[in-house]
Amino acid sequence: MKQILFSATVLFTAGTLSAQQLPNNGFEDWHPFYGTEAPDYWTGTNQMVIAGATPGIDPTTDAHSGNYAARFSTIVLDLLGEEVLYPSVMYINSTPETDDEGTPFTGRPDSLVAWVKYLPGGQNQFLIRADLLKYNPATQQVDLIGTAGYMGVETGNTYTRIAFPFTYSSAETPDTLTLMIASSTFEPTLANTVLFVDDLILVTNGLATAPELTAASIEIAPNPASDMLTIRCEKALSVVELVDLSGKTLLKVIDPGADAQINLSELAAGTFICRVFTTDGSVYQERIVKQ
Incomplete structure (x- = not known):
């Protein structure tokens, strides 16, 4: 019997972005990772291969530009004879091969642009989300300064350009930007879902680069x-x-x-x-x- 689960904790975990730029935004650079490959500056659910899961994130030559794009597939994990499905989730870091959330970012971008191709296994959606954050020493909490998010549906077998604006809830200057990508947002996670992502761009001046x-x-x-x-x-x-x-x-x-x-x-x-x-x-x- 196939059991289908979804982890909200995994889905909404995010990493951080190097100040004022997106490192490896075209997913051209990859390194060995627990018998699989992971894009430099990105970490995600490929860690689940340690428990015997199929790798959900891998490089593909089916790219929008350059040599590679990132391909996200449904993760399959065998738990006592039952197949459990998880979405592939990836978030950005400040160094090529570590998971170290908290890289400084002090910009206020207008929007985030990405090229995507989405082939879901059914009625499902992918998610790309960026948050601009700032540590508040008075409350010892992290304040949300602005956010940009996009939930997309099937695109067909061609790359589609998406652009979505940041919404600001504060006039403060952020100190951190987090960015994550997930192949599925719905529970249950659906089998045979594939998401291709390439050429992520933070647009600081919308009229200059869009x-x-x-x-x-x-x-x-x-x-x-x-x-x-x-x-x-x-x-x-x-x-x-x-x-x-x-x-x-x-x-x-x-x-x-x-x-x-x-x-x-x-x-x-x-x-x-x-x-x-x-x-x-x-x-x-x-x-x-x-x-």
Whole structure:
């Protein structure tokens, strides 16, 4: 009999990212790891091979660019004659072959971009998540400064570019960035699920490194505005958000389609930034005046 389990603890464990960059973001460099291989600067559930599990993460030449990408497969572990399934999960570190969470990171990225190909064994989703953190000496706790997360569904057998914005809950400067990737998010974990990931990029300035929408293809009006702000676009919108000049997210609309409306009535008068992300990863931002 096949028993299917899911470990939430494994799924939401994350590692850290070297300051201001993603080491081995294209998964070109790998090293031996308990009889398997692991990408430099990344650690994950391949540790389960010690207990006899199948390796869930391996290099593949089926890459978006370069020589290799990372392939995540469902992990199978035999427990007393029963096959137990787990998602493959991987998180980033600051050194090539160690698991040492806590690398400094002091940037405030606009978004995270990745190229993925997802072939789930059924109705399932993959997850990519990054958190910006800061240690608070007064409380001796770690505060969440901002987060970016994406849960994706089947893409077919071609690489798809995804881009998802960071949402900031604080104007503080972070000191740590954590980043993790999981092949499945649902319980139970499904057999024969495969996720390919390549070319992860932290976008510090969305207009500099992501495809830019032109002013002719998007309309944000009225500006100045006092009540409702309307956004119309030739492309389907994934996220529309309003941030203050420190980068803190004030309002957000998810999956509005081609049109979105933001109610400004409860905001104080001032200047804000309206950021628009489309489903194909394009980015646009415009300064908005609230009267």
